[in-house]
Amino acid sequence: MPDHFTIEKECAGTGGRVGVLATAHGPVETPAFAPVGTQAAVKTLSPVDLTGLGAQMVLSNAYHLYLRPGVDVIERMGGVHSFMSWPGPVLTDSGGFQIFSLAHLRSIDDDGATFRSHIDGSEHRFTPESCIELQERIGADIIMVLDECHEPGERDYAESALDRTHRWAERCVAAKRREDVRLYGIVQGGLFEDLRERSAAFLSALPLDGYAVGGLSVGESKADMLRMLDATAPHLPKHKTRYLMGVGSPEDLVESVHRGVDLFDCVLPTRIARNGALITRTGRLNIRNARFHDDPAPVEEGCECCTCSNFSRAYLHHLIHTQEMLGYRLTTIHNLHALVSLTAEMRRHLLNGTFPQFREQFLRDFTPTDEHVRRHNREARTKRLREKPESF
Amino acid sequence: MPDHFTIEKECAGTGGRVGVLATAHGPVETPAFAPVGTQAAVKTLSPVDLTGLGAQMVLSNAYHLYLRPGVDVIERMGGVHSFMSWPGPVLTDSGGFQIFSLAHLRSIDDDGATFRSHIDGSEHRFTPESCIELQERIGADIIMVLDECHEPGERDYAESALDRTHRWAERCVAAKRREDVRLYGIVQGGLFEDLRERSAAFLSALPLDGYAVGGLSVGESKADMLRMLDATAPHLPKHKTRYLMGVGSPEDLVESVHRGVDLFDCVLPTRIARNGALITRTGRLNIRNARFHDDPAPVEEGCECCTCSNFSRAYLHHLIHTQEMLGYRLTTIHNLHALVSLTAEMRRHLLNGTFPQFREQFLRDFTPTDEHVRRHNREARTKRLREKPESF
Numbered sequence: 001m002p003d004h005f006t007i008e009k010e011c012a013g014t015g016g017r018v019g020v021l022a023t024a025h026g027p028v029e030t031p032a033f034a035p036v037g038t039q040a041a042v043k044t045l046s047p048v049d050l051t052g053l054g055a056q057m058v059l060s061n062a063y064h065l066y067l068r069p070g071v072d073v074i075e076r077m078g079g080v081h082s083f084m085s086w087p088g089p090v091l092t093d094s095g096g097f098q099i100f101s102l103a104h105l106r107s108i109d110d111d112g113a114t115f116r117s118h119i120d121g122s123e124h125r126f127t128p129e130s131c132i133e134l135q136e137r138i139g140a141d142i143i144m145v146l147d148e149c150h151e152p153g154e155r156d157y158a159e160s161a162l163d164r165t166h167r168w169a170e171r172c173v174a175a176k177r178r179e180d181v182r183l184y185g186i187v188q189g190g191l192f193e194d195l196r197e198r199s200a201a202f203l204s205a206l207p208l209d210g211y212a213v214g215g216l217s218v219g220e221s222k223a224d225m226l227r228m229l230d231a232t233a234p235h236l237p238k239h240k241t242r243y244l245m246g247v248g249s250p251e252d253l254v255e256s257v258h259r260g261v262d263l264f265d266c267v268l269p270t271r272i273a274r275n276g277a278l279i280t281r282t283g284r285l286n287i288r289n290a291r292f293h294d295d296p297a298p299v300e301e302g303c304e305c306c307t308c309s310n311f312s313r314a315y316l317h318h319l320i321h322t323q324e325m326l327g328y329r330l331t332t333i334h335n336l337h338a339l340v341s342l343t344a345e346m347r348r349h350l351l352n353g354t355f356p357q358f359r360e361q362f363l364r365d366f367t368p369t370d371e372h373v374r375r376h377n378r379e380a381r382t383k384r385l386r387e388k389p390e391s392f
Numbered sequence: 393m394p395d396h397f398t399i400e401k402e403c404a405g406t407g408g409r410v411g412v413l414a415t416a417h418g419p420v421e422t423p424a425f426a427p428v429g430t431q432a433a434v435k436t437l438s439p440v441d442l443t444g445l446g447a448q449m450v451l452s453n454a455y456h457l458y459l460r461p462g463v464d465v466i467e468r469m470g471g472v473h474s475f476m477s478w479p480g481p482v483l484t485d486s487g488g489f490q491i492f493s494l495a496h497l498r499s500i501d502d503d504g505a506t507f508r509s510h511i512d513g514s515e516h517r518f519t520p521e522s523c524i525e526l527q528e529r530i531g532a533d534i535i536m537v538l539d540e541c542h543e544p545g546e547r548d549y550a551e552s553a554l555d556r557t558h559r560w561a562e563r564c565v566a567a568k569r570r571e572d573v574r575l576y577g578i579v580q581g582g583l584f585e586d587l588r589e590r591s592a593a594f595l596s597a598l599p600l601d602g603y604a605v606g607g608l609s610v611g612e613s614k615a616d617m618l619r620m621l622d623a624t625a626p627h628l629p630k631h632k633t634r635y636l637m638g639v640g641s642p643e644d645l646v647e648s649v650h651r652g653v654d655l656f657d658c659v660l661p662t663r664i665a666r667n668g669a670l671i672t673r674t675g676r677l678n679i680r681n682a683r684f685h686d687d688p689a690p691v692e693e694g695c696e697c698c699t700c701s702n703f704s705r706a707y708l709h710h711l712i713h714t715q716e717m718l719g720y721r722l723t724t725i726h727n728l729h730a731l732v733s734l735t736a737e738m739r740r741h742l743l744n745g746t747f748p749q750f751r752e753q754f755l756r757d758f759t760p761t762d763e764h765v766r767r768h769n770r771e772a773r774t775k776r777l778r779e780k781p782e783s784f
Binding site: 039040041042043044045046047068069072073076077083084085293294296310311312314315317318319321322324325326327328329330 | 431432433434435436437438439460461464465468469475476477685686688702703704706707709710711713714716717718719720721722
């Protein structure tokens with residue numbers, strides 16, 4: 001097998017780098033943002049839509065696919081690519097996050113985790129070994145170790161969870177069988193810089209193909225998130241992928257690329273799209289707002305996505321207002337295009353040596369969503385999730 | 393203006409005919425089925441999807457567009473074509489059917505109808521004149537007269553409603569201003585053959601561009617529907633379009649083309665698609681059925697729609713089961729393609745002189761949905777509609 005990750009250029013003034021991931025289903029040029037297709041479908045989009053907006057890789061989820069449609073079905077259909085008719089690379093998350101957040105966790109021990117399905121309450125068990133087998137049978141190009149995810153909290157718990165995550169990572173490495181599949185570790189350690197550093201160092205010693213930073217973007221402040229990233233990135237092997245899980249707001253992408261992150265995924269652009277919130281270069285715009293009801297302009301002037309090329313704000317306002325499914329699809333296309341094209345633009349600036357200036361200009365123009373609003377939205381979402389988990 | 397409807401060929405053995413409708417936004421080859429985009433969007437589909445499945449014309453609805461987004465907005469966006477980014481012909485229904493079924497009718501008099509919006513209860517009034525002005529401002533290529541729709545019932549009521557519909561048709565003709573817009577009349581008369589005949593004769597004397605048959609497919613038996621069609625079609629001008637409103641089951645399309653119908657619209661293919669019911673040449677197939685959970689075959693072997701070309705029954709089963717919006721879109725594409733391609737196939741057989749044999753073979757292979765099931769579904773739908781009208 002050739003090298004999985006090749007660095008093409010490093011930024012002189014920042015930690016940023018440009019690279020290519022080689023996978024069994026084609027390359028991924030980095031920095032890259034991967035849309036999330038939790039249940040083997042990026043919500044509202046077809047594979048042709050994804051190609052059209054420039055997506056290179058799609059993320060799916062072992063926990064969800066294991067429960068529905070089940071791995072036997074996916075295997076019989078020739079694997080996840082053929083099942084969902086997506087020819088490009090697929091990354092599956094192990095489901096660690098879902099077991100600890102979405103499912104009803106029954107017990108966790110050194111061997112694995114027992115949980116109840118969020119769909120029908122049936123009991124299931126994941127071990128590091130079963131989780132690797134599951135993802136290899138699903139047929140993803142890049143798979144993730146099983147980790148113990150927890151909310152940022154007390155040090156004692158963070159430390160014992162970290163030790164377990166590390167032992168599980170060793171077992172995942174040993175359990176891997178498929179040569180054409182790449183396995184990434186997940187750095188944990190809560191909001192403790194020394195634990196993050198310890199985790200990065202421990203996992204770096206394992207023969208993994210890439211390194212995710214997990215347990216961030218789960219409610220902490222942006223300053224805390226960047227502080228943890230600063231504590232982690234320098235301790236990861238330079239020539240392996242760095243993947244920041246669950247991060248998807250534009251300003252976080254720019255700041256993380258600045259710190260040497262290569263890969264991102266997040267449900268944010270697709271989830272907020274279905275609520276009418278649209279990502280622009282100056283911040284979020286809510287298309288439900290009455291002032292858009294007769295606005296003939298596209299969502300963003302100069303945007304080349306197929307939504308902005310064909311439809312007005314007034315039409316999108318009408319579709320979202322009348323709950324037409326086409327509206328959710330058109331807003332999803334715009335938001336994913338916004339992030340995918342942002343990573344492509346950062347790539348060009350990194351290659352041209354103009355990334356530091358780009359970053360400065362971007363952060364000057366962009367107004368992030370207020371932290372209070374973010375916290376309120378998160379709490380409302382958590383409440384909804386508890387009441388109606390299938391909407392997650 | 394050139395002739396609106398040109399007959400290219402008539403079937404020797406049946407009433408069937410092949411023609412072309414000329415409109416300001418291009419031709420429609422008949423027989424044709426027009427997908428319904430009630431709120432300026434065919435549910436779940438984009439204009440590119442519609443072109444891809446072979447749709448030639450889209451139907452929209454003056455009542456719905458009048459309420460949301462309002463005619464001012466559509467006019468400011470350059471008309472309905474530009475608003476929804478659909479370059480082909482658009483037909484708007486007048487909203488007569490909606491005023492009598494969906495809205496809360498307050499009063500009807502010889503001058504017009506006063507109703508309350510199904511959305512917010514606000515009071516509105518349509519007259520024949522305002523309804524024509526409305527549709528001309530929306531910018532449809534083909535518009536419909538305002539008619540009094542009612543459930544099949546007593547003769548006295550059917551007769552007085554018919555008289556009013558006729559007087560309104562005369563006023564619609566007088567109110568029309570735009571030269572580039574075509575106006576169709578609507579034959580009513582309930583389930584009374586002599587009233588249907590009287591209506592066809594009355595409207596034939598008016599300078600209308602085409603003739604719809606209304607008030608059918610509203611709960612009567614299929615035998616009654618065909619009986620009414622037999623009583624109507626022979627009394628309509630041969631060289632004008634014949635449009636059967638609200639009819640969209642495959643066997644009805646074949647039987648109606650046999651009786652000389654040129655144009656159809658119906659929400660059936662899109663509505664049942666969102667419930668997982670798929671139209672095939674042998675009848676309906678419900679993709680929710682457990683036997684499809686690992687079926688690698690397409691919905692229908694040989695079908696050239698983009699759903700069948702790319703996705704398995706197992707994947708569609710999974711998407712519908714997990715309520716992924718992509719599933720509703722893929723099933724909608726298949727069902728609309730099924731009807732659009734059925735009309736295209738009938739056109740070829742009419743041109744080749746093989747339509748009688750095709751009809752025989754089709755009706756032998758196809759198992760229509762059981763009348764009891766149809767009635768049950770209709771009653772359940774009516775109940776849902778009363779409880780939650782916006783889902784209509």
